[in-house]
Amino acid sequence: MDIRFQLIKPRKQNRPSPQKKSPKEIRLISPSQSKGLQYEQAAIELLIAKGLKLLEKNLSCKCGELDLIMKDGNILVAVEVRVRKNNLYGGAITSITKSKQQKLLKTLAYFLPYLSHKHFQSKQPFCRFDAVCFQESPRETHWLKNIFL
Template sequence: MTSPDPAHALAHAAQRRAVRKRRRRAAARPSGAAPPAARSPAQQAGDRAEDRALAWLRAAGLRLVARNASCRAGEIDLIMQDGAVLVFVEVRARTAARYGGAAASVTPAKQRRLALAARHFLHTRWRGPLPPCRFDVLAFEAAGPPRWIRHAFDATLA
């Protein structure tokens, strides 16, 4: 029998240490408590932008239906009710206007993912007849008030 590859042995030892470390952390948590969610600085900035967007939209008379609704296709930052219309809101924030700014970062691929996530939300969590829907973008640039783009793009949700 040949001796194991040294790189394999090192990787296996590192894996065993990681498992022991996870077990120690899990044992230190109270029973049933979820592990703490570590948020990167970029994620924290995104959370602050979503908070500002929510306050902005509420001041404009919209009502919150759901926040951070996610599925395999993607995540919808805010789902709001504007009268009879259900509004799926994408919040974008940029510190610099390079590459077109915040609003331009909602690419056709992102629009497709948002439409798929909205369809999933409507089919799994919405009760009652399908309401009229629209997609809005609330873009925060480095300076100035946010730019609210109503009907930012069209998508078929049926």
């Protein structure tokens, strides 16, 4: 069955039960995950300041994950957030390889029926992929629109 024609809802986060959890059951995030969440929030703030509207974040399925889903007018924008310490190996944008692009395309195709239904009155919107790239040293931020087709 073609997944493009199914209305799929994103996975819900496991909600903690009212019972107390043992220390083994409590999931702590690593320092790198914490840093990633901070940069993701910085990307949201940057894009909202530029006039985009946040629709969803961290949609994941078996195909992959979409960091941010934004709306730019009537266009659905899937945003990949990337961070690198420096530009020694090409920086953050070069880390979005051809295989990563294919994963992003498959993941968006998976969620497109859900996103169309929830945010675009069940009409399939025009879509684009953007990237917000952060470099820590020297500190730089780049918003790249329509990074691939």
